[in-house]
Amino acid sequence: xxxxxxxKTRNSLLPSQNIFPIxxxxxxxVSIIILDLWRLESWRATGMDMAWYSxxxxxxxxxxWKAYDTMVGYPALADSASYILxxxxxxxxxxxxxGILVLQGLAVSSGFVGLWYYxxxxxxxxxxxxxWILLFAVYPAVIGSAIFDWHPDVMMIPAFFLSIWAFEExxxxxxxxxxxxxxxxxxxxxxxxxxxxxxxLFQRQWKYAGYALLIGAGTVLLDFLVVLPWIDPHGVxxxxxxxxxxxSSPMKAVLNVSFHPDILLKAWTRPDVLISWMISLVGxxxxxxxxxxxxxPYGLPIxxxxxxxxxxxxxPQIYPWHQYWLPAVxxxxxxxxxxxxxxSLRSKWLMPIVMTALLLxxxxxxxxxxxxxxxxxxxxxxxxxxxIPDNAPVIGMNEDLALLANRSYVSLISARDLLTSPLGTxxxxxxxxxxxxxxxxxxxxxxxxxLDTNRQWSLVAHQHNIWLFRKVxxx
Numbered sequence: 001x002x003x004x005x006x007x008k009t010r011n012s013l014l015p016s017q018n019i020f021p022i023x024x025x026x027x028x029x030v031s032i033i034i035l036d037l038w039r040l041e042s043w044r045a046t047g048m049d050m051a052w053y054s055x056x057x058x059x060x061x062x063x064x065w066k067a068y069d070t071m072v073g074y075p076a077l078a079d080s081a082s083y084i085l086x087x088x089x090x091x092x093x094x095x096x097x098x099g100i101l102v103l104q105g106l107a108v109s110s111g112f113v114g115l116w117y118y119x120x121x122x123x124x125x126x127x128x129x130x131x132w133i134l135l136f137a138v139y140p141a142v143i144g145s146a147i148f149d150w151h152p153d154v155m156m157i158p159a160f161f162l163s164i165w166a167f168e169e170x171x172x173x174x175x176x177x178x179x180x181x182x183x184x185x186x187x188x189x190x191x192x193x194x195x196x197x198x199x200x201l202f203q204r205q206w207k208y209a210g211y212a213l214l215i216g217a218g219t220v221l222l223d224f225l226v227v228l229p230w231i232d233p234h235g236v237x238x239x240x241x242x243x244x245x246x247x248s249s250p251m252k253a254v255l256n257v258s259f260h261p262d263i264l265l266k267a268w269t270r271p272d273v274l275i276s277w278m279i280s281l282v283g284x285x286x287x288x289x290x291x292x293x294x295x296x297p298y299g300l301p302i303x304x305x306x307x308x309x310x311x312x313x314x315x316p317q318i319y320p321w322h323q324y325w326l327p328a329v330x331x332x333x334x335x336x337x338x339x340x341x342x343x344s345l346r347s348k349w350l351m352p353i354v355m356t357a358l359l360l361x362x363x364x365x366x367x368x369x370x371x372x373x374x375x376x377x378x379x380x381x382x383x384x385x386x387x388i389p390d391n392a393p394v395i396g397m398n399e400d401l402a403l404l405a406n407r408s409y410v411s412l413i414s415a416r417d418l419l420t421s422p423l424g425t426x427x428x429x430x431x432x433x434x435x436x437x438x439x440x441x442x443x444x445x446x447x448x449x450x451l452d453t454n455r456q457w458s459l460v461a462h463q464h465n466i467w468l469f470r471k472v473x474x475x
Contacts, residue, residue, distance in 0.1 A: 021119075021129040025112040028137045032146040033105035037098055039149070042375045043430070045402035047071065047412055048438065050149035053085075054097055054405035060089025066231070070409045071401075078232035081223040082152045083184040097402070100150050107154040108146045111136055114161030114330060117168075118337040131352030132337070138359045139283055141329055144321030149402070153323040155185045160192075160330035164298070167200075167208055176211055182327075183219040187236075188308060190219035192327045195304040199297035224250055245313040264311070273310045276320040279362060280306070280328070283355045284336045292335025301331045321366065377464045381430060384461045384468050388426045395421060396428040397444065398436040404428065412438060418450055418457075426460070427451055427469040 039045050052071035059067040060076070067076040067085070076085055092100060115136060119129050136142060145154055163178030165171075183190035194216030200209035229235045236250065246263065247253030257263055267273065281289065293299020305328035309317050317324045340348075385404060388394060393409035394401070395417045401410055411417055413427060429448055434441040451457045451469045460468040 020126065021133055024130060024133050025109065028112075028133075029105055029109035032108065033102055035147045036101040036105060039147070040097055040101060040402060042378055043381050043399060043403065044375065045149045047396075047398035047401035047436075049151065050097070050402035051405040051410060053150055053152070054402060055407070055410055056085060057089040057092035057100065058406040059408070060086055061093030070411050071405075074234070074237045075231050078228060078234070078237045080186040080188070080238060081190075081219075081227060082186050084152050084155050084181070088152070096406075097150075104150050104154050105146065107157055108142060110158035111142065111161060111329065111333070114157075114165065115333060115337070117165050118334070122337070122341040124341070125349070127349040128340070128352075131349055131356070132333075134356040135283055135352040135359075136333065138356050138363065139329065140279055140320040140359065140363065141323065141325035143363060145323045145326055148323070151323040152185050153326045156182050156189050156327050157329060159185065159189070160327065161334075163196075164330055164334045167205070172207070172211070175208060176215065179212055179215045183215055187220065187223045188305075188324075189327055190216050190223065191308065192216070192301050192304055194220060196297065196301045196331075199300035202300075203297045205297065242312045242314045242317060246311065268307070268310045270310075272315075272318050276318050277306055277310070279320045280325060280332075283359050284332065285351055285355065288336035288339050289332045292337075292339040296335050296338055298331040298335040302328050302335065321363065377430075377432060377466060380464050380466050384463065384466055385428065387461055387468060388428065393422060393425040394428060395425060397430060397433070397439065399433045400428050400430050413444075413447055415447065418447060418454075421471055423471055423474060425471040427457065427467075427471075429467040429469075431465045431467065
């Protein structure tokens with residue numbers, strides 16, 4: 001009875017402790033949704049992210065369970081065993097691209113609910129709450145994913161925060177639910193879940209460790225031994241680009257590292273890896289998640305994400321503002337907030353404020369014009385794009401393809417596409433923007449010249465250096 005009274009007193013908060021932090025969290029949520037929708041509407045969503053996920057979700061919504069994505073040339077599930085694409089794909093049929101961006105904003109912002117649990121648990125004052133909300137909002141993986149194009153990885157924020165809350169409150173059913181969703185989001189979510197189970201073992205939380213190991217390790221084995229080889233002959237199709245330098249397959253990579261452990265040291269001491277680790281930890285003063293990692297079972301999942309990304313040969317995976325660091329975020333904040341209350345310094349509330357400013361400064365230098373840009377020809381892009389029939393195949397540039405992705409065939413332009421694409425294919429080119437990720441300006445100008453001079457292609461529309469061609473003759 002006494003414990004219940006203490007709990008009731010602990011969770012009863014003054015309105016002044018809640019109102020402004022709540023307004024701040026809501027303002028962040030609304031802001032990222034608006035920025036996401038603005039990127040899409042202003043034709044600044046990039047082809048290799050928004051377009052290929054949009055096509056995959058559109059195909060699933062149309063009943064094509066294999067969802068063979070022509071942007072990347074393999075089924076969507078073969079990318080990273082992202083089973084979460086299927087329920088989201090069914091939803092996509094009704095909400096479309098704007099809807100999944102709203103979903104992304106809500107998923108990222110669900111982290112505030114996770115923070116609130118610790119705010120209430122430790123009766124944190126209003127200054128601490130505001131500081132930690134700001135720190136979460138500008139944390140590299142959070143802000144980078146929040147105002148970038150859609151990725152299923154964002155679902156790991158609510159999933160892992162739910163499992164952490166459920167573990168601390170001893171809610172087995174919700175603990176299992178959170179880990180199932182995290183493991184279904186991507187194969188890395190399953191791997192982190194398994195590592196979480198090991199961390200729970202060290203804390204002698206046998207029941208919860210068993211569930212986490214069963215769900216995480218079971219999903220990893222299902223992915224790599226059954227689903228991925230079955231869905232695509234190449235198995236883990238992204239393996240070569242990410243971890244292929246360790247070995248031609250996951251098993252060969254494990255054997256190679258076992259016999260040559262110096263590979264790990266070489267990978268983890270690369271300058272860009274060390275910089276990313278430092279940026280990812282500096283927001284917590286470096287010490288908080290380390291100390292919290294020893295006191296809680298959350299340290300090993302953090303270490304696992306850092307280790308997985310540090311071993312990658314794929315540059316964007318190392319970059320701290322990309323979605324690959326999202327699995328660590330709930331554990332970083334849970335471990336850090338657990339330690340926070342044991343710090344007795346009067347001015348400690350300044351730390352998250354200062355770190356917020358520091359991370360914003362680093363972000364502004366690293367990301368450049370992420371959400372600030374000039375696009376004078378949105379009307380022209382919309383008008384010309386409406387000349388493309390709904391079911392027609394489309395080839396084009398990164399910046400042009402996201403809003404054209406809801407069809408059976410959409411692809412980044414290449415010399416091969418110019419030759420082999422079927423009759424009726426449309427080529428859409430906005431030559432005002434040379435920022436395409438995978439294509440040099442020289443190639444784009446060369447291909448535009450071919451489209452403009454080759455009799456296989458007929459000009460449909462041209463205005464403000466925006467071009468639309470249609471293939472009218474075969475080879």
